[in-house]
Amino acid sequence: xxxxxxxxxxxxxxxxxxxxxxxxxxxxxxxxxxxxxxxxxxxxxxxxxxxxxxxxxxxxxxxxxxxxxxxxxxxxxxxxxxxxxxxxxxxxxxxxxxxxxxxxxxxxxxxxxxxxxxxxxxxxxxxxxxxxxxxxxxxxxxxxxxxxxxxxxxxxxxxxxxxxxxxxxxxxxxxxxxxxxxxxxxxxxxxxxxxxxxxxxxxxxxxxxxxxxxxxxxxxxxx
Amino acid sequence: xxxxxxxxxxxxxxxxxxxxxxxxxxxxxxxxxxxxxxxxxxxxxxxxxxxxxxxxxxxxxxxxxxxxxxxxxxxxxxxxxxxxxx
Ligand SMILES: [Zn+2]
Numbered sequence: 001x002x003x004x005x006x007x008x009x010x011x012x013x014x015x016x017x018x019x020x021x022x023x024x025x026x027x028x029x030x031x032x033x034x035x036x037x038x039x040x041x042x043x044x045x046x047x048x049x050x051x052x053x054x055x056x057x058x059x060x061x062x063x064x065x066x067x068x069x070x071x072x073x074x075x076x077x078x079x080x081x082x083x084x085x086x087x088x089x090x091x092x093x094x095x096x097x098x099x100x101x102x103x104x105x106x107x108x109x110x111x112x113x114x115x116x117x118x119x120x121x122x123x124x125x126x127x128x129x130x131x132x133x134x135x136x137x138x139x140x141x142x143x144x145x146x147x148x149x150x151x152x153x154x155x156x157x158x159x160x161x162x163x164x165x166x167x168x169x170x171x172x173x174x175x176x177x178x179x180x181x182x183x184x185x186x187x188x189x190x191x192x193x194x195x196x197x198x199x200x201x202x203x204x205x206x207x208x209x210x211x212x213x214x215x216x217x218x219x220x221x222x223x
Numbered sequence: 224x225x226x227x228x229x230x231x232x233x234x235x236x237x238x239x240x241x242x243x244x245x246x247x248x249x250x251x252x253x254x255x256x257x258x259x260x261x262x263x264x265x266x267x268x269x270x271x272x273x274x275x276x277x278x279x280x281x282x283x284x285x286x287x288x289x290x291x292x293x294x295x296x297x298x299x300x301x302x303x304x305x306x307x308x309x
Contacts, residue, residue: 040301042294042297042298042301045294045297046290046294049289049290049293050286050290053281053286053289053290054280054281054286057279057281058277058278058279058281061279062279070279071281071285071289074281074289075289075292075293078289078293079293079296079297082293082296082297082300083300136257136258136261136262137261138261138264138265139264139265139268143268143272144272144275144276149276152272152276153276153278156272156273156276156278157278160273160278171273175269175270175273175274176273176274178274180238180240181234181238195234196231196234196235199234200230200231200233200234203233203266203269203270204230204262206269207262207265207266207269210269211265214265214268
């Protein structure tokens with residue numbers, strides 16, 4: 001795996017939009033709001049905040065795992081976006097651009113919390129052998145039904161929090177938030193293959209950790 | 224296609240944009256390989272479960288506070304810009 005710290009992202013080749021995606025982007029309703037914000041319209045900016053604050057909060061919390069930090073990050077991300085709105089050129093979706101600011105802010109906070117230790121998207125990424133699944137047990141058809149809402153949320157939180165930041169961030173953006181692989185790459189300043197490889201390992205690690213809660217109970221599929 | 228190749232392409236399996244040829248190669252491998260079949264099923268379940276359960280809610284009262292705080296700072300910034308221009 002090449003080292004690809006997010007700060008260096010600007011220097012590295014990144015996923016670029018196809019002409020098709022550029023066209024779709026040009027028609028995106030956010031763009032109209034962004035143009036208004038560039039002209040100083042605060043109510044247009046408020047509308048963008050309303051639209052994306054929950055998602056930004058969720059991403060920040062997935063990375064930092066600290067509620068206060070995540071609230072601060074929402075504030076800082078939107079204020080930075082307002083300050084730098086003229087730098088937004090429409091080469092990506094506005095939301096992807098916003099997520100990129102939020103990820104940088106989140107990593108900065110994470111670094112502060114861990115003081116000396118530097119944190120990057122590469123943190124605690126293991127070697128390739130880590131990706132071979134050891135557990136092949138199938139799961140119940142609707143495993144979540146065996147738990148009440150609070151229990152389930154607890155299990156899911158605990159499990160994703162156990163992943164390295166670089167893994168859980170990719171999983172949160174790609175699989176929970178629904179960004180495309182290319183958008184995730186843009187937001188994190190990573191290459192598309194790096195995103196795919198992290199996503200695979202994130203999913204496999206989640207699978208292994210969740211298996212003890214969700215696997216079929218009979219034991220006949222056990223390894 | 225072997226299991227390692229299958230795993231390497233697993234990210235694409237859930238992607239609607241994946242080419243039909245790759246998709247059918249993946250499906251073919253999955254038909255004959257229980258391990259990969261289980262991996263795909265459980266991965267799909269993981270994605271669904273995480274999508275359907277909001278783990279980190281932001282209460283409306285806090286949202287309003289955050290919006291106000293940001294908008295205040297933005298308005299100040301706008302005023303300062305005007306002053307420096309004047
Ligand atoms: Zn296989």
